[in-house]
Amino acid sequence: MSTQSYAEREALIIAPYAMHSVNTQGRHVAEEVHPYRSPYQRDRDRITHSSAFRRLSRKTQVFTRELGTNQTSSDYHRTRLTHTLEVASIARTLGRSLRLNEDLIEALALGHDVGHPPFGHAGEAVLNGLLTEEGGFNHNRQALRIFEKLEERYPDRAGLNLTVEVLEGQQARGDKKPRSGAEPIVEHEQDGRLLETQVVDAADSIAYDAHDADDALEAGLILLNDMESLQLWRESIDRIRKRYTALSDAELRRATIHELIDRQVSDLLTQIHVGIKEHGLTNVEQVRLAPTLACHSTEFAELKLEFERFLFTQVYRHPLVLEHRAVAIDALEALFQNCLATPDRLPKVFQSVITQESLPRGVADFVASLTDDAVLKGNYQIP
Ligand code: MG
Numbered sequence: 506m507s508t509q510s511y512a513e514r515e516a517l518i519i520a521p522y523a524m525h526s527v528n529t530q531g532r533h534v535a536e537e538v539h540p541y542r543s544p545y546q547r548d549r550d551r552i553t554h555s556s557a558f559r560r561l562s563r564k565t566q567v568f569t570r571e572l573g574t575n576q577t578s579s580d581y582h583r584t585r586l587t588h589t590l591e592v593a594s595i596a597r598t599l600g601r602s603l604r605l606n607e608d609l610i611e612a613l614a615l616g617h618d619v620g621h622p623p624f625g626h627a628g629e630a631v632l633n634g635l636l637t638e639e640g641g642f643n644h645n646r647q648a649l650r651i652f653e654k655l656e657e658r659y660p661d662r663a664g665l666n667l668t669v670e671v672l673e674g675q676q677a678r679g680d681k682k683p684r685s686g687a688e689p690i691v692e693h694e695q696d697g698r699l700l701e702t703q704v705v706d707a708a709d710s711i712a713y714d715a716h717d718a719d720d721a722l723e724a725g726l727i728l729l730n731d732m733e734s735l736q737l738w739r740e741s742i743d744r745i746r747k748r749y750t751a752l753s754d755a756e757l758r759r760a761t762i763h764e765l766i767d768r769q770v771s772d773l774l775t776q777i778h779v780g781i782k783e784h785g786l787t788n789v790e791q792v793r794l795a796p797t798l799a800c801h802s803t804e805f806a807e808l809k810l811e812f813e814r815f816l817f818t819q820v821y822r823h824p825l826v827l828e829h830r831a832v833a834i835d836a837l838e839a840l841f842q843n844c845l846a847t848p849d850r851l852p853k854v855f856q857s858v859i860t861q862e863s864l865p866r867g868v869a870d871f872v873a874s875l876t877d878d879a880v881l882k883g884n885y886q887i888p
Pocket residue numbers: 588592617618709
């Protein structure tokens with residue numbers, strides 16, 4: 506197999522406006538070209554094999570294991586890892602339909618949440634508060650620290666040494682203002698991002714809107730009837746009711762969730778296809794100069810906003826969720842203070858951060874790397 510095989514394959518399959526891996530700006534530490542894996546395939550594999558990625562299996566998305574009024578909910582809900590896999594799956598669907606670089610999309614999607622601390626956004630808020638003087642804490646920027654510094658995979662260099670395109674995609678996530686779940690997506694006149702990055706961002710939102718509703722319904726935090734006030738849900742459930750009769754509540758819920766994902770993906774694809782045509786995009790430079798293309802239609806964006814506002818008030822602010830948040834906050838703060846007092850007990854990589862940057866930053870890097878269980882059970886060993 507020649508070194509040209511992946512380049513030739515991409516030239517045949519992906520669009521001129523996609524990011525072709527032969528045009529990569531490379532890595533900070535130059536490496537030899539692999540005989541048959543493209544640079545973005547290698548990035549995807551590096552992320553999948555990282556310990557930060559594996560630990561996502563025991564980190565909270567929204568719901569902790571104990572949460573919910575339904576006995577079966579503890580094994581049902583998404584973790585940060587299964588969320589990530591759903592994002593990757595949706596993003597690849599978008600990417601294949603648009604003839605984008607799926608390897609790059611997969612690398613971006615699988616890596617997008619590796620910077621999440623334990624206990625989801627509750628954990629992020631705690632660390633951000635504790636690091637006010639150090640410039641704060643943000644899970645998107647934390648992923649970059651993991652990629653560039655904290656992950657130890659090579660004897661001769663720090664981090665994963667990913668391509669510039671994967672790093673810039675993650676950087677763009679870190680630069681944007683965090684959404685509260687009740688604010689509209691901001692469209693830019695000149696987006697600057699590759700389409701591969703834009704679709705991963707959109708896939709993230711499609712995935713969590715659908716699965717957070719599904720998990721909340723399964724856990725009994727909200728009821729199917731509560732959702733009927735939302736036009737997006739009502740339209741989706743009506744389509745399912747027309748297609749099937751005599752469904753149980755669980756069957757109806759699952760089918761509606763699938764419909765919800767399908768409708769969001771279809772609307773987005775239509776909009777992006779129109780945008781590509783309208784702007785006559787034939788290369789990535791034009792993509793960067795174009796406005797944000799991965800946006801829903803105006804009418805659909807309004808329905809999605811109504812849906813997200815509902816999730817924000819009825820799910821993310823549900824008393825049971827807040828109760829678990831409080832437990833998580835206490836545990837995380839206590840651990841942070843313990844580590845501040847005994848930094849010499851931290852693994853070596855975090856001790857170098859303390860020396861090179863600051864004590865709170867090194868402690869935050871360590872605490873953020875832990876799983877929910879490790880914090881709650883006091884088991885802090887990092888393999
Ligand atoms: Mg995400």
